[in-house]
Amino acid sequence: MIRELANPTRFMSLSGRLLPWVAGLATLLLVAGLYMVWFQAPADYQQGETVKIMYLHVPAAWLSLFFYVIMTSSALGTLVWRHPLADVSQKAAAPIGAAFTLICLVTGSLWGKPMWGTYWQWDARLTSMLVMLLIYLGILALWRAIEEPNRAARAVSILTLVGAVNVPIVKFSVDWWNTLHQPASVFRLGGPTIHTSMLIPLLVMAVAFTLVGVALHLAGMRTEILRRRVRTLTILEAERLDAQAA
């Protein structure tokens, strides 16, 4: 399967068929999730209606880490196995991961003000998430700074692998340090601490966000493959013009 997908033309064919289904399912689940959040899920006994922010904030946080893990796997694919689609995947994932990290930080800040009395606190979870955004932005800047795609991919892969150290720090920061941010309440030993009336809409929104992310990633990879074809053909055209002029 991986070998088959290693061929960009084969990937374009498969992803072209898959993309409308993923995007359609994402839209359906997003509509269902929003309906559950706004018309079925109860207000929290302590936080009141501000708990509605959780249904955006938590999936965005998960996807921020999810896309960084995809980028780390792709970086290994680029450096170790030289998979032809690894750096395409890495480049397509970076802006999506950065966007979900930004959503996580902004919604967290908007949730923090009414609950904690502050938009921002330099605690371990918030700070490590801000570092995550800066790493994403650094990776995006590096992609733009190096024109030759293979050189850029190798440089970005090394930066991505270095930045991967931050993933467990984000995840376990609430356990390792005494933070204002609450500890994990869904993926934890002993099971979720959230009531099912809130857990189900949260999981529906998380799957919907994931499918939106996957659809954007597939679309981004397809565009990146086209961009590389355009680059190759542009160079070919320039070489032909040079040869004619000589």
Next chain:
Amino acid sequence: MSQHAFFILSSYAVTGLVMAGLIVRAVLDHRAQTRALAELEARGIGRRSRRG
């Protein structure tokens, strides 16, 4: 709801804007690359594209 409406609605607005931005960017970028590839091929450069 009214007490914290600003924070809740702002969260949904920001999320909607960022996600819409990602989708619009993806569509426009794909169109631009498809158009550029078609123009190159129309000028007879390289092989035919085998887009899926």
